[in-house]
Amino acid sequence: MGDDTIPPEFLEPEGDAERQDPDLVLETATATLRNLWREWMCRRGDGTFTDVEFFGRRIGGVPTPAVDAYRALERALHTAGYRPDSRWAYNCRLIEGTDQPSLHSAGIAVDIDPDENPYSEGDPFAGKIGPDHVAAALAIRNTDGARVWSWGGHWSKPDRMHFQLDRGPAAMDVDWRTVPGGEDDDGGGDTDLEEDEMVLSKGMKSPAVKRFQECLLGWDPKALPKDGADGIYGSETVDWVGRFQASFGLEKNGRIDGVTAALLVAHGK
């Protein structure tokens, strides 16, 4: 783990999760996470670390139980069309203004593109990270159906660059069926780029439409009550695709583009 010098742009103040918006989706408190991952904190315990390749750059100091979670995050963001220029995970330090270690101190938080995703007030999506990217990342579940990552952009002061694990080391078994893009067999690369460009919309009639209608039915058996999976992209399909998008925080446009398609496949079993 040789390259541990932190570039200055990654020394973000970092919002503490306890100060997040109350209706927000962090499921495990930061204090609890700190305790669950204490063996990895600043490498003072017995925790083991592994280097991972994350968007083409080696990041050191990832807790070994979290390696699959990082692979899944890369896969989901990639499928949603996100391409980071910079990223950093492990960093032994306190949260600014507190005596508590940052979750970066255990390598269970990763910052992505701090220049383009600044820590500041205002619209969480004012940076390079958009709703599609976040929805894809937060769709990742473990085998108990619990969410694996949370996003700092949802905190009361948006920390747009910051993703952190939302579970302890014993709950890191990723359910790859929930990862947009699925398991990446070739260990990286641009295998799904063509999917980014695919759009299905109202008026189309095809086996692909039928396939995604079946995914909608797998997601909610009450979907498409009138026409079912008939392969025709009518008003009812537009309506239900919109409901599906809204449930993942996506723009409710009723069209099936790359991210909506990936989420339908992942959650429509």
Ligand SMILES: [Zn+2]
């Ligand atoms: Zn961070």
